[in-house]
Amino acid sequence: MVQQNAKSIHTIFFSLGPDEYNRVSLCDYAKKIWDKLEVTNKGTSRVNESKINLISLNYEHFKVEPD
Template structure:
């Protein structure tokens, strides 16, 4: 039984757990905890998408040029790249190529969720089957 369980030898506080294809739900919770432990803003980037400072010009909001960003906004915008790095670091080659063209960490996370859990309709059908 232990040979079928992911992370048999334990995980590291310095490295995120690898996706092994078995027990995705377990990996997902561990990965969330790992990301939260490094910096809360990184998880916010995965949940909400990348932070892009904007400025209002007339009626429209436009992206602010990066040369005008403050130090705090620059750090916050960098969270998406850190999240993408954390996610790609734990993937096998085939899983990496599924998400390699994504423009944000949120998009990567969403693709992994749909790949392993299915769409919301599939999740709902599974719940009804259990009931």
């Protein structure tokens, strides 16, 4: 299990850019790294709901101008 964790961490770190790497470099388990990246990139469920509501609101207020 320790080898799998180390291999997973190495694979994740190898695929990250410098900014993302700095965010997760202190994590010691691949699962923690994955969870942190998921929240950073997707946001929490509240953030996702807010984004959806904002996009829906913008769509509802969209108007086509005559020109």
